[in-house]
Amino acid sequence: MSTALAVRDLxxxxxxxxxxxxxxxxxxxxxxxxxxxxxxxxxxxLCHVLMGKPEYDAAGxxxxxxxxxxxxxxxxxxxxxxxxxxxxxxxxxxxxxRELFEELAEQRADGAALLARVDxxxxxxxxxxxxxxxxxxxxxxxxxxxSEIFQLAVLAPAIAVLDEIDSGLDVDAVREVAEAVERxxxxxxxxxxxxHYNRILQYLTPDRVHVMVAGRxxxxxxxxxxxxxxxxxxxxxxxxxxxxxxDAATGDDFLAGL
Amino acid sequence: xSARPEPEARWLAELREQGLEAFAALPMPxxxxxxxxxxxxxxxxxxLSMPEKAGTPLGEGRFTVAGIGGxxxxxxxxxxxxxxxxxxxxxxxxxxxxxxxxAAASVIPPxxxxxxxxxxxxxxxxxxxxxxxxxxxxxxxxIDVQAVTPNAxxxxxxxxxxxxxxxxxxxxxxxxxxxxxxYVVPQLxxxxxxxxxxxxxTVQAWGYGTxxxxxxxxxxxxxxxxxxxxxGIGAGLGRLHFFxxxxxxxxxxxxxxLYFGEDDQLLDYxxxxxxxxxxxxxxxxxxxxxxxxxxxxxxxxxxxxEEAQRVNAFQTNRNLVLSDEAGAESVPNLEILANxxxxxxxxxxxxxxxxxxxxxxxxxxxxxxxxRLQVRGFFEEAIGKLPHQEMAAxxxxxxxxxxxxxxxEGRL
Numbered sequence: 001m002s003t004a005l006a007v008r009d010l011x012x013x014x015x016x017x018x019x020x021x022x023x024x025x026x027x028x029x030x031x032x033x034x035x036x037x038x039x040x041x042x043x044x045x046l047c048h049v050l051m052g053k054p055e056y057d058a059a060g061x062x063x064x065x066x067x068x069x070x071x072x073x074x075x076x077x078x079x080x081x082x083x084x085x086x087x088x089x090x091x092x093x094x095x096x097x098r099e100l101f102e103e104l105a106e107q108r109a110d111g112a113a114l115l116a117r118v119d120x121x122x123x124x125x126x127x128x129x130x131x132x133x134x135x136x137x138x139x140x141x142x143x144x145x146x147s148e149i150f151q152l153a154v155l156a157p158a159i160a161v162l163d164e165i166d167s168g169l170d171v172d173a174v175r176e177v178a179e180a181v182e183r184x185x186x187x188x189x190x191x192x193x194x195x196h197y198n199r200i201l202q203y204l205t206p207d208r209v210h211v212m213v214a215g216r217x218x219x220x221x222x223x224x225x226x227x228x229x230x231x232x233x234x235x236x237x238x239x240x241x242x243x244x245x246x247d248a249a250t251g252d253d254f255l256a257g258l
Numbered sequence: 259x260s261a262r263p264e265p266e267a268r269w270l271a272e273l274r275e276q277g278l279e280a281f282a283a284l285p286m287p288x289x290x291x292x293x294x295x296x297x298x299x300x301x302x303x304x305x306l307s308m309p310e311k312a313g314t315p316l317g318e319g320r321f322t323v324a325g326i327g328g329x330x331x332x333x334x335x336x337x338x339x340x341x342x343x344x345x346x347x348x349x350x351x352x353x354x355x356x357x358x359x360x361a362a363a364s365v366i367p368p369x370x371x372x373x374x375x376x377x378x379x380x381x382x383x384x385x386x387x388x389x390x391x392x393x394x395x396x397x398x399x400x401i402d403v404q405a406v407t408p409n410a411x412x413x414x415x416x417x418x419x420x421x422x423x424x425x426x427x428x429x430x431x432x433x434x435x436x437x438x439x440x441y442v443v444p445q446l447x448x449x450x451x452x453x454x455x456x457x458x459x460t461v462q463a464w465g466y467g468t469x470x471x472x473x474x475x476x477x478x479x480x481x482x483x484x485x486x487x488x489x490g491i492g493a494g495l496g497r498l499h500f501f502x503x504x505x506x507x508x509x510x511x512x513x514x515x516l517y518f519g520e521d522d523q524l525l526d527y528x529x530x531x532x533x534x535x536x537x538x539x540x541x542x543x544x545x546x547x548x549x550x551x552x553x554x555x556x557x558x559x560x561x562x563x564e565e566a567q568r569v570n571a572f573q574t575n576r577n578l579v580l581s582d583e584a585g586a587e588s589v590p591n592l593e594i595l596a597n598x599x600x601x602x603x604x605x606x607x608x609x610x611x612x613x614x615x616x617x618x619x620x621x622x623x624x625x626x627x628x629x630r631l632q633v634r635g636f637f638e639e640a641i642g643k644l645p646h647q648e649m650a651a652x653x654x655x656x657x658x659x660x661x662x663x664x665x666x667e668g669r670l
Contacts, residue, residue, distance in 0.1 A: 073625070
């Protein structure tokens with residue numbers, strides 16, 4: 001059995017700015033991995049580079065279910081089994097979520113099965129009301145995150161990449177989103193959850209926790225690593241791994257603008 | 259061209275005379291005039307002839323829709339009137355003088371330009387749709403305007419009158435064969451009386467060889483409202499120069515529409531919204547797309563007179579430019595003489611949104627289908643606002659087909 005996601009020496013830059021500087025991570029099927037890190041460490045970039053967003057130049061390797069994904073287009077990756085829950089989901093005016101699923105179903109060999117599970121999953125996640133309104137339009141922050149998780153549950157990818165799925169949410173919403181992530185877990189899927197804070201980990205038990213600083217994974221460990229970070233913060237790691245604060249700030253603004 | 263003498267109302271006769279005078283006095287417009295800036299006219303109206311009688315009418319088309327009544331205007335000649343209950347539809351030559359008189363309030367000036375002059379000076383006949391005081395009908399009047407005689411000029415005229423407290427619903431479809439050259443100067447004028455309501459959808463579906471230079475004017479009485487929906491699909495040159503005069507306090511004008519240019523179409527919209535009374539509101543929402551070497555123009559002037567206090571007026575025009583050779587002009591303008599008003603305008607011109615494309619592709623749609631969905635969604639907002647939703651499906655199909663066809667033929 002191949003792994004859900006195997007990343008080797010992944011480097012990525014935008015223009016002349018190198019953001020990912022040689023990153024390795026391996027997520028097995030059935031596993032939940034968490035990447036934590038300070039702002040500007042390149043977490044969102046990692047998500048977009050895995051998804052194949054065009055403005056990044058990427059090198060190295062990112063293998064999903066045994067197939068190299070670098071160099072392929074966004075839709076090829078999606079159909080092969082990468083799905084991303086976006087930190088800032090884009091609004092698609094005039095197209096309802098149901099219409100998006102219907103369009104997807106026409107493009108996929110397993111389209112009928114996909115459509116058949118939409119309403120079941122919506123009922124399970126309590127997201128049926130999102131189906132008949134334009135994608136992400138008029139949704140609150142928490143609703144957008146739930147809609148993202150809902151879409152991923154319908155898409156049933158090999159690897160789900162959740163980009164700050166807990167940011168901007170109140171405590172109840174974090175718990176709800178965590179529960180939705182928990183339901184998504186299973187033997188046929190790997191989950192990579194990117195977060196700035198460990199509060200979502202009160203409701204989820206990851207298999208591995210990785211700390212990302214300045215475009216690299218600098219530490220990896222079990223769930224206890226998240227607790228340790230909660231106590232020590234990122235400052236020590238940032239100092240140790242040599243990221244300059246002004247770089248971090250620039251990176252943060254830069255990423256927020258993407 | 260020759261005027262067609264016929265018995266007519268005194269004010270119509272005067273307009274005809276003024277039209278002939280203006281036609282003799284006015285030159286053909288040139289692109290040096292701001293209001294004609296993007297139009298390159300390569301013909302002279304004076305060289306065109308008008309058919310002696312209507313040509314053979316077209317059969318049903320993609321926008322054919324059933325109404326409670328209606329009429330056909332072929333090459334400027336009115337025929338095939340289906341008289342509904344409640345509303346009176348007649349050729350102007352046979353109209354009740356009192357009913358016709360109410361239409362005089364919304365006349366489009368003959369000296370507006372040479373086209374309006376020609377329309378008034380040489381117009382063959384008009385169609386009057388008249389809803390008497392308090393009349394409300396439960397379905398649309400459908401007017402099928404056709405140009406079928408090639409190389410000729412036709413001057414179709416529609417006069418709508420909604421008397422006080424009436425409720426009038428009208429769909430106008432303009433069409434001509436795809437092959438051949440046709441010249442049309444349509445005028446549509448609407449007088450909407452106190453507390454009356456007009457819902458009007460105009461579908462511009464001329465063939466691509468048609469040059470249409472149209473004018474339209476709506477005049478609103480006290481507490482009156484108009485909701486005008488426009489779909490710009492056809493014509494080589496499809497121009498609509500239109501005025502909404504909000505003359506009665508408490509009146510409201512709503513304009514919703516969309517247009518989609520392909521090939522070398524030029525779709526030229528010139529909107530003038532005049533608030534001349536207090537507590538009036540207007541809202542305009544137009545979305546357009548251009549591909550191939552087509553161009554679109556939207557200029558919208560909202561003018562608020564000094565006496566028009568407590569006015570809300572907004573206009574939004576959003577454009578997608580889908581090909582390098584295509585272009586869209588969008589120039590909203592405000593001219594505010596009153597001091598207690600809320601006005602705003604929004605205007606965008608740009609390509610398809612890269613973030614939307616990325617999002618849709620990240621769900622598994624290839625680029626072609628992602629873009630197709632984005633274009634569909636772009637227009638959906640405008641289609642949803644059209645006053646006659648029974649036209650939505652045909653209009654949706656027409657605009658989406660243009661994009662899909664261009665994709666399939668590799669023109670994008």
